Amino acid sequence: MPLIDIGANLTHDSFDHDRDAVLQRAREAGVVQMVITGASREHSPMALALAQRHPGELFATAGVHPHHASDYTTECDGELRALHAHPEVVAVGECGLDYFRDFSPRPAQRRAFEQQLQIGVDTGKPLFLHQRDAHADFVAMMRNFEGRLGPAVVHCFTGTREELFECLDQDWYIGITGWLCDERRGQHLRELVRHIPANRLMIETDAPYLLPRTVKPAPSHRRNEPMYLAHIVEELARDRGEDVAITAAQTTATARAFFRLPH
Known part of the structure; x- marks a missing residue:
């Protein structure tokens, strides 16, 4: 049951002492490829370096998360373009x-987002997107680039039914994480995931964040890691009313096509 984790923050310092072991546990859990998230000027080059050490298995994104948008300068834009x-x-x-x-x-x-959307236009590469409590502005900015962007995935979707359908109406892809397994704030996703077409659905851990709360026994350190993608796909399949092998195969095929990953 080969799986692809489309969002893992493996450059995070919590992995510095055992990154190789983390990768091996992921392989043993069926994770055959991963996309390492680059979310800042510091970590985007680190994501590329990690991918280069594991050709064909690890790949990278390069960008600046809205948390770090104040760091987005002309020099930063040039650095990202060089990474791409x-x-x-x-x-x-x-x-x-x-x-x-x-x-x-x-x-x-908004400035940093707009400049990175322009990088998407100029490179033709897919977009790995973050949106939280900003849906209206997010959609409006994306529409300003309508017809010029490649495919886009709304990573770690946690929004409402209305937001989901608006994203699907734009032909955007949806990334589902262990947020699905959080009974405090993710319960609504249990019903919503049934409505995501198979060719628009991908899975991710967002490790080391968002350890699925339904993993038993929970690790004492509470750190998420890519091996728990297998647990997420099981929960997702149950909520979609599908055999887990079908959900796994479909999300893997969708991720390979979206990111243009080799077999």
């Missing part, structure tokens, strides 16, 4: 808007 010259970098992002935390001012978030 490498074939291991398969998507633009993580980029978007986050009005829940507002770690960067909203005007700075």
Whole structure:
């Protein structure tokens, strides 16, 4: 049951002491390929370097998360464009808007997002997108680039039914994480995932964040890692009323096509 994790923050310092072991546990759990998230000026080059050490297995994104939008300068834009010259970098992002935390001012978030959407236009690469509590502005900005962008995935979707259908109406893809397994705030996703077409659905851990709360026994350190993708796909299949092998095969095929990954 080969799986692809489309979003893992493996450059996070919590993996510095056992990254090779984390990768091996993922392989043993059926994860055959991963896309390593680049979400800042610091970590995007690290994601590329990690992908280059594991050719054909690991790939990278390059972008600046809205939390770090204040760091997005002309020099930063040039650095990202240089990273996108490498074939291991398969998507633009993580980029978007986050009005829940507002770690960067909203005007700075919008400027950084717009500049990264332009990188998407110029490179033709897929987009790896973040949106939290900013749906209206997010959709409006994406529509400003309508007809010029490649495929886009709304990573770690946690929104409402209305937001889901608006994303699907735009032909965007949906990334589902272990948020699905959180009885406190993800319960609504249990019903919503039934409505995502198989050719628009992908799975991710967002490790080390969002450890599925239904994993038993829970690890004492509470760190998520890619091996738990197998648990997420099982929960997702149950909620979609599908055999887990079907959900696994479909999400893997969709991810390979979206990111243009080799078999």
